[in-house]
Amino acid sequence: MSELLATQIAATAPVTAGRGGSRVRDGLRRSAMALLGVLVLLLLWELYRALGPQAGVEVGGQRVLPRADPRSMPGVLDVLRAVGEPEVAVPGSRSVGVAVLASAWGTLKMALGGWLLGAVVGIALAVPMQRFRLVERGLLPYVVLSQTVPIIAIAPLISGWGGRLQLTPTLSWQPWMSVVVISAYLAFCPVALGMLRGLQAPTAASAELFTSFAATSRQTLLRLRVPASLPFLVPALRLAAAQAVVGAIVAEISTGTRGGIGRLILQYAQQATSSPGRLYAAIIGAALLGLVAAALVSLLDVVALRPGRSRRPAPRTTPHPTPGGAT
Amino acid sequence: MTGTAAVEIRGLEQRFETRRGSVHALTGIDLRIEAGSFVSLIGPSGCGKSTLLRCIADLVTPTGGEVLVGGVSARRAREEHHYGIAFQAAGLLDWRTVQRNVELPLELHGVGKRDRAARAAHLLEMVGLADFARMRPAELSGGMQQRVAIARALAEEPPLLLMDEPFGALDEMTRERMQAELLAIRERTGTTVVFVTHSIAEAVFCSTQVVVMSARPGRIVRVVDVDLPTRDEDAREHPSFFAGITAVREALRGRPVRGVPAGLGGDDR
Numbered sequence: 001m002s003e004l005l006a007t008q009i010a011a012t013a014p015v016t017a018g019r020g021g022s023r024v025r026d027g028l029r030r031s032a033m034a035l036l037g038v039l040v041l042l043l044l045w046e047l048y049r050a051l052g053p054q055a056g057v058e059v060g061g062q063r064v065l066p067r068a069d070p071r072s073m074p075g076v077l078d079v080l081r082a083v084g085e086p087e088v089a090v091p092g093s094r095s096v097g098v099a100v101l102a103s104a105w106g107t108l109k110m111a112l113g114g115w116l117l118g119a120v121v122g123i124a125l126a127v128p129m130q131r132f133r134l135v136e137r138g139l140l141p142y143v144v145l146s147q148t149v150p151i152i153a154i155a156p157l158i159s160g161w162g163g164r165l166q167l168t169p170t171l172s173w174q175p176w177m178s179v180v181v182i183s184a185y186l187a188f189c190p191v192a193l194g195m196l197r198g199l200q201a202p203t204a205a206s207a208e209l210f211t212s213f214a215a216t217s218r219q220t221l222l223r224l225r226v227p228a229s230l231p232f233l234v235p236a237l238r239l240a241a242a243q244a245v246v247g248a249i250v251a252e253i254s255t256g257t258r259g260g261i262g263r264l265i266l267q268y269a270q271q272a273t274s275s276p277g278r279l280y281a282a283i284i285g286a287a288l289l290g291l292v293a294a295a296l297v298s299l300l301d302v303v304a305l306r307p308g309r310s311r312r313p314a315p316r317t318t319p320h321p322t323p324g325g326a327t
Numbered sequence: 328m329t330g331t332a333a334v335e336i337r338g339l340e341q342r343f344e345t346r347r348g349s350v351h352a353l354t355g356i357d358l359r360i361e362a363g364s365f366v367s368l369i370g371p372s373g374c375g376k377s378t379l380l381r382c383i384a385d386l387v388t389p390t391g392g393e394v395l396v397g398g399v400s401a402r403r404a405r406e407e408h409h410y411g412i413a414f415q416a417a418g419l420l421d422w423r424t425v426q427r428n429v430e431l432p433l434e435l436h437g438v439g440k441r442d443r444a445a446r447a448a449h450l451l452e453m454v455g456l457a458d459f460a461r462m463r464p465a466e467l468s469g470g471m472q473q474r475v476a477i478a479r480a481l482a483e484e485p486p487l488l489l490m491d492e493p494f495g496a497l498d499e500m501t502r503e504r505m506q507a508e509l510l511a512i513r514e515r516t517g518t519t520v521v522f523v524t525h526s527i528a529e530a531v532f533c534s535t536q537v538v539v540m541s542a543r544p545g546r547i548v549r550v551v552d553v554d555l556p557t558r559d560e561d562a563r564e565h566p567s568f569f570a571g572i573t574a575v576r577e578a579l580r581g582r583p584v585r586g587v588p589a590g591l592g593g594d595d596r
Contacts, residue, residue: 203416203418205414205416205418206418206420208386208414209412209414209418210435211386211405212384212386212405212410212412213408213431213432213435213436214405214406214407214408214435215435219435223420223431223434223435224420227420227422228420228422230422
């Protein structure tokens, strides 16, 4: 867990917007390499299936290489075939592929909700933390600590509390709402940390300049701190999106919510002996879901960090002695 | 002297409490800065020259004494935008264009978009950056950035311009050019300037008075009046320029420098 946090904190470093032209070419090259990587992986998989021992390799009763039989390692074609076959042997049943896509879409919606809620909560926590030292001291440790609580432990709590809520006379708490809340629980932390760092990014001299203009604290927030925080916020939101997807999948499984990819993975895992390809189809669906979420957040880069907004570290000169501060 | 001084300081005391105890940054500061003058604060590091400037700017509150800016308290002067300020680091907002940086104080104080643009265009013209209005600060050199900062400080046509080592980070050539430009701007606007520097030549070249300060505790040791016949590049070769430099150096050392022409220098404190 602490490793995860370290990654989260590291990922909140500011991004540098690249140059327009080479960016597109870089992107194409990177996509090509990623595709090539997948192909190599599939090739290795098929190679092992063809050449590996059916019973796997055991050393001293410990299996070190997996079985190569079709049940343990379905072929690429088997998985593709599984995608096309109907989910249940009833006429008019949707195919496994359609089920995977529909479930992935269901999870994406919940993750998106969790991401938005997490972002709002994260930003709402960061603003008072920046403004009041006391709030930062009181709150920050708990923001960090919150991520050490295993999600499997809090999932039943949240669905339990939610189950007792009646939102409006006609609307009661829905299971998907628990998934959104749990997903947000994972997503808010990087946003809060990244936004706080971003809000604290302006130098004391910049803040002093705003004081000299007799700017209100609201003006200082909106014209100085928020714009300065964007290069920190965007990577934090990207990380939060990944967290939200993981959170949504785990939350579905641990609360037993239907309609998402997490639930489908569980369901297909139980059918793995009869049709092993399905489980892999669902896992690929989950991976695609992550890619789509990442792509959506990349759009943020384009919006928030427009090209031309080149970021070069300001020339550091000897800072002014800050009276009263620890010098 | 009569009339309202641009800045009037009486019995100013400034102490800072640090973990290692109390630091007496400034003591017994009495200073009157006449409207239209160019006053430099000079002294060794730790003499409180920056702190004194920040007291005038109401960025720090003195622990004793009184600071009047344009006849009102420093706080009211700040709230009423009586002064513009420029620091050693230009401190431009790098996500704004040059023009929008200059417009910033006007924007904060509710000046309409068209008036802001007109004012910014005029100021950028004055600092010689009219062609750079749409650029980002990162695309400009250090000297150009500092000029933008000066334009921003002048945006509201303040009667007082406070500058804390504004050219401290620039190379010598750029620095001399910037000094000349600042004097030209001052000539046109008639702004009173209070200027912190640790360059004796810079202080003498620009100022009508050089306030020489001393450290531990920070205090004024002498005010040297500078009277140069002109303020162009020739002035740097004029005997009165060298005499001014000698007088300031003498005040900084606290003892006479050999070979000083008689009758130069200011009133002793």
